[in-house]
Amino acid sequence: MIEAIPTQFIIIFVGLLAIMAFVGLNAVVLVYLERKVAGFIHRRPGPYEVGPPCFPHGILQPLADGLKLVGKQIFTPRGADSFLFWLAPMISIAPAIVCFIAIPFGPYLQVINTNVGLILILAFTGINVLALCLAGWASQNKYGLIGAARDISQGVAYEIPLLLVVLSVVFMTGTFNLFDIADGQGAWPWQWYIVYQPLAFILFFICALAETNRNPFDLPEAESELTAGFHTEYSGMAFACFFLAEYAYMVVAACIIAILFLGGFQGPVAPGIWWFLAKVYVLLLIMIWIRWTFPRVRFDQLLNICWKWLIPLAVLNLLITLAVIAL
């Protein structure tokens, strides 16, 4: 028998457990935040009634939502491919959790410090497109199928400028290691890469919104035209898996933006973890703010933005970066 379990294995196991807890807890926080911000922007109070008087402002609302989702019946629609139908939510949520193992939350808080961290995250976030396609296809529903088709063309198109923008930052730093990228920036805002790469920051933010299917690019699940797009037929926890995955990918996107452009865990005075979480949640708040401010784009507009603006600008940005590095 092997007497000692390797330390690396224990670290990854504990890390994955902690990440799952974080993903769940974070979804609870973001649901509440999203509904409250929506209420504020619509000039209404948002969720207000749930919970006894000692919990004001409906702060127990996400808990009630969660209990409702857990308690709901889940069933397979008639004519659906049940194997693929139940596989899709799992494929959606599992890679989202893997993405977090390479993210440095603080100078000492990272599950594995790997040299291919950025590629790991890009590789595993790409799987989500596949999960959404399978979901749309397997549910044997026209809305689901249209949602899946839209998701593919959107995901494939926006991955190109995303990778080009990431490349320009990687060429600057010369590493795919997320810890080293964050570590290479200083504590103060003028030492962050957003100062050197402002265009890249904007491009990356737009692409991240599109890749996480957030408004104004949430065409795969456009509720006014496709009822709910790819997850029309899902109920209960199966729907909750997609929901959790979407919020998890939002957090991953915010983490990557914070690390690549905003100094990651770097910051004056306070310890790194607080700076990192503050940056991530400010970025998430901006994403929610955008969702409730801008209308959804049309599909031809969506693809035109990508192919006619984002990709040429990303290539230009990459070329300029290369020219500056070569000089």
Place this chain on the structure above:
Amino acid sequence: MENLEYERLAWAVLFGHIVIIVVGGFMTVLSQSLVRALVGLIMTLFGVAGLFFLMAAPFIALMQILIYVGAVSVLIFFAIMLTSAWPGGDESGKCSGRKYIYAGVAGLVPAVILATAAIRSAPPSFLVPEETEISVLGKFFLEDFILPFELISLLLTVAMAGAVVLAFEMRRKK
């Protein structure tokens, strides 16, 4: 003694991956629905990525996932959606036993050739393989093997141009 236990563990992990790859392969070949076949293919690709991880080549493994699972299989999915090939199509009928034999031979011949080549000329394996740095890998491609590397990109360009030409001809016929 402990090393031996670790070696057994490594064998177990290796055969786990091989089982995933083979099961995925059979699922690809045998399933009636094209989308299920695609899922089998993806399973195989994941298994291969796992083997790369096992050989301490995480960069190659992640590229495998990024390109094959994230991009190529999604494009295959798109192609399946365009063909509208439902499980009840004309190719779903039972095929003769002879076809199974042909398919088996076609699968086994390359497998046997590759396996004998691998077993005969395999370098001695390391207990703990070393990880190659990405920069070393880049130099390897762009200095020693630049010609094949560029030829592959040429091939891709030709394929892309061919696809565009085909698409235009299809449109003209309409």
